[in-house]
Amino acid sequence: MREGLCTLLFVPADDARKVNKALESGADAVILDLEDAIAPQAKDNARRLVREILDARIEGGPAMIVRINAPDKRWGVSDLEVLSGAALDAIMVPKATPRMLGLLPLTCPPVIGLVETAEGVEEVPGVAADPRVVRLMLGSADLAADVGSELRTDELDLLYPRSRVAMASAAAGIEGPIDVVHLDITDDDGLVAASGRSRSLGFTAKACIHPRQLGPVKDAFTPGxxxxxxxxxxxxxxxxxxxxxxxxxxxxxxxxxxxxxxxxxxxxxxxxxxxxxxxxxxx
Structure with missing residues (x-):
């Protein structure tokens, strides 16, 4: 996977209209989401659509990343089967831990480890050291649910996990990590402040959930x-x-x-x- 991806836009993989808009949004990378954004009954259709999109991919567009379901679940196994041989830049593995990565095929695409559990935060050096992992991302919502912490507006709850993820990335010699999504798509000031906080800790990108977030994130992570x-x-x-x-x-x-x-x-x-x-x- 190429380096320097700063804006990464999540899009539900079962919505062709939204996927096409994401591909034209100007994001550095599009993350086709097969996990949380997809209802159980829609996952088969989402997989088929993702494979069609990847098979029709042309050069010059954004990087293509697929967030799969956890590989210890049958949905994750099915995701990997459908994606075998597909033209994608990386897979994003949710709830990443060394144990979870051990369930992946040895010849899988490059991996972005999504660290979003207490176990993942504490074992993140092992995640970063996996030779298939090219980058880490921190997830806040699942982590808060796992820990029982509060998603604070000042993000003090994220200081420790952000620091762990950034240090693990540097120690492993991989690219700087991707920061959590900003859940309020209308809060531009909060998005810029959050981007500044994570950048100061060593993060080099931020995931987005709406195209309007791309510009502020790009500005926050690009040197002036x-x-x-x-x-x-x-x-x-x-x-x-x-x-x-x-x-x-x-x-x-x-x-x-x-x-x-x-x-x-x-x-x-x-x-x-x-x-x-x-x-x-x-x-």
């Missing part, structure tokens, strides 16, 4: 011009210090050492300019 200018200045200062035989530099009044350099390089990578010569003409 000031961020890029500062990152370029850090790289330039550090490179010049190295030429002069020094291990540190300064930008303004702030010290620049190797960890600061790595953060600046990450900013440029997210901005899509790190592969080119690091000059201000790249802006």
């Amino acid at each position: 011009e000031d961020d890029i200018v500062h990152a370029l200045a850090v790289v330039e200062a550090y490179e010049q210090a190295q030429i002069n035989g020094h291990g540190v530099a300064t930008v303004g009044t702030k010290l620049v050492d190797l960890p600061v350099l790595r953060r600046a390089q990450r900013t440029l990578t997210i901005s899509g300019i790190s592969a080119r010569p690091l000059t201000k003409e790249n802006l």
